[in-house]
Amino acid sequence: MSGREFFADRYEKMGWKYENVQLKQAIRVNVMNAGDTASLAKRLTSLGIRIEKIPFLENGYWICKSRFSIGATSEYLSGLYSIQEAAAQIPASLFTELEDKTVLDACAAPGGKTVQLADLMHNTGAVIALDISEQRLIALSNQLERCRVKNTMVYCLDARKAEQLKTTFDCILLDMPCSGNFAADRNWFKRRTIKDVQRNATIQREILTETMKMLKPCGEIVYSTCSLEPEENELNIDWAIKNLNLQVQEINCHGQEALTNLFGKQLDRSIENARRIWPGQTQGFFICRLKRRELP
Amino acid sequence: MIEEIDNFAKQFGAKIHLDERLIVKTQNRYFLLNDNLRKLLSKDFFYASTYLGRAENGKFLPSFNLLRLIAEKESNKIIVDKKTAWLFICGRDIFRQGIKSVMCSKKTGDHTLVLNEYEECLGFGKIICDLTIAREGVAVENLLDLGDFLRREKQTST
Numbered sequence: 001m002s003g004r005e006f007f008a009d010r011y012e013k014m015g016w017k018y019e020n021v022q023l024k025q026a027i028r029v030n031v032m033n034a035g036d037t038a039s040l041a042k043r044l045t046s047l048g049i050r051i052e053k054i055p056f057l058e059n060g061y062w063i064c065k066s067r068f069s070i071g072a073t074s075e076y077l078s079g080l081y082s083i084q085e086a087a088a089q090i091p092a093s094l095f096t097e098l099e100d101k102t103v104l105d106a107c108a109a110p111g112g113k114t115v116q117l118a119d120l121m122h123n124t125g126a127v128i129a130l131d132i133s134e135q136r137l138i139a140l141s142n143q144l145e146r147c148r149v150k151n152t153m154v155y156c157l158d159a160r161k162a163e164q165l166k167t168t169f170d171c172i173l174l175d176m177p178c179s180g181n182f183a184a185d186r187n188w189f190k191r192r193t194i195k196d197v198q199r200n201a202t203i204q205r206e207i208l209t210e211t212m213k214m215l216k217p218c219g220e221i222v223y224s225t226c227s228l229e230p231e232e233n234e235l236n237i238d239w240a241i242k243n244l245n246l247q248v249q250e251i252n253c254h255g256q257e258a259l260t261n262l263f264g265k266q267l268d269r270s271i272e273n274a275r276r277i278w279p280g281q282t283q284g285f286f287i288c289r290l291k292r293r294e295l296p
Numbered sequence: 297m298i299e300e301i302d303n304f305a306k307q308f309g310a311k312i313h314l315d316e317r318l319i320v321k322t323q324n325r326y327f328l329l330n331d332n333l334r335k336l337l338s339k340d341f342f343y344a345s346t347y348l349g350r351a352e353n354g355k356f357l358p359s360f361n362l363l364r365l366i367a368e369k370e371s372n373k374i375i376v377d378k379k380t381a382w383l384f385i386c387g388r389d390i391f392r393q394g395i396k397s398v399m400c401s402k403k404t405g406d407h408t409l410v411l412n413e414y415e416e417c418l419g420f421g422k423i424i425c426d427l428t429i430a431r432e433g434v435a436v437e438n439l440l441d442l443g444d445f446l447r448r449e450k451q452t453s454t
Contacts, residue, residue, distance in 0.1 A: 043414075071446070071449075072446060074381060074382070074385050074412060074416070074418060074442060077385060077442035077443065077445050077446070078416045078418075078442065102336075125332070126332055126333055126336055128336070134342070135452065137342050137343070138448075138452050139449070139452050140343070141342070141343045141347070142445055142448050142449065142452070144343060144347070145347050145359055145360060145361060145445075146360070146445050148361065148364070150330065150345055150346050151330070151332070151333065151345070152343070152344075152345070153333055153336060153337060153341055153343065153344045153345065154341065154342040154343035154344070155338075155340065155341055155342055156340075156342050165338070166338075167336060
């Protein structure tokens with residue numbers, strides 16, 4: 001059970017007709033370093049880089065034209081902006097409040113969202129960033145240094161063992177390790193099988209189960225994947241509602257309502273509050289904000 | 297622990313006052329914490345708060361955070377023009393003609409921070425030709441520039 005036909009057929013059953021897409025390159029302004037975005041835009045224009053505001057993002061811009069790599073300007077190297085895919089800029093922005101909070105970024109490398117969290121927090125509070133791979137943590141550390149992040153601590157730790165940290169969190173970002181999607185990986189259909197998807201879905205449930213134990217009573221979890229597969233998205237959230245005493249919160253962001261009926265199976269209705277983004281200008285994404293269910 | 301950092305800052309004629317209680321070390325890397333993170337720190341951390349630099353073969357290799365901290369103080373600095381700034385982050389040395397202004401030392405052999413027109417620190421170098429006398433030619437040797445981030449990216453991706 002693999003290949004383009006198999007997956008395209010599944011997407012059609014979910015209401016989206018497969019089409020090849022061309023992703024647009026995007027940046028996110030690090031407001032803590034750049035100050036006002038207008039002056040950064042002016043600097044980039046003087047370099048021959050034309051940018052355009054992404055309508056559904058606070059600090060995101062499309063790169064419309066650039067004569068050279070946008071990852072090699074002194075503005076980039078000074079941490080005034082980060083190169084971050086547009087849909088990937090959404091999850092960190094969905095927490096109700098971040099300033100002065102204690103935040104867990106459970107699967108953090110290579111660090112784009114970690115830097116974004118620090119920026120949204122104005123370097124206040126604390127971010128604890130975890131990743132299982134030391135090699136990927138080097139990339140994360142370089143990002144933190146480049147972007148002048150001061151409120152983050154990094155541990156080489158499997159998110160499923162996060163209880164070792166012996167602390168609780170106001171906000172937990174679970175940008176899960178996932179199967180990815182064809183828009184961001186040209187060989188995706190050749191590489192992926194439904195077994196991979198199921199294996200990743202299991203790991204995601206384990207991470208969710210373990211990390212939610214460290215969520216403060218009124219805390220929030222943002223769960224996201226860049227997978228289009230429902231096993232890693234709606235079906236996992238349905239499972240979490242039934243098994244982990246979590247509830248889905250309403251969010252206001254780019255994307256369609258998530259699916260509540262999948263291949264004939266009716267899921268919890270509240271899942272429509274989550275968002276599914278099919279590939280187009282952005283890659284595919286799934287985003288959901290969760291909270292503990294209040295006891296009656 | 298703080299001595300290596302103090303000595304490094306002195307090369308720029310600067311004095312920085314870091315709270316030693318907030319400086320932590322893992323392997324050969326130094327970090328400056330804030331009070332909030334200090335409470336949360338456990339011993340096996342990989343990175344914490346503000347990275348200051350690392351000691352390697354008896355030499356202290358600064359981070360860009362530390363260079364920025366030094367740049368905030370009275371210290372040896374030069375401000376370079378746009379083209380020179382670009383060439384510097386590409387790893388090139390600095391020609392006298394590209395230097396717009398000099399603060400503090402102009403003496404051969406001294407270290408100086410290199411700033412762009414927006415006064416952002418791009419790295420540092422060594423004055424190899426007295427800046428009061430020199431009119432042209434290479435004046436500052438590049439010792440570290442922001443392009444290092446790109447070189448590190450290449451290293452981690454291979």
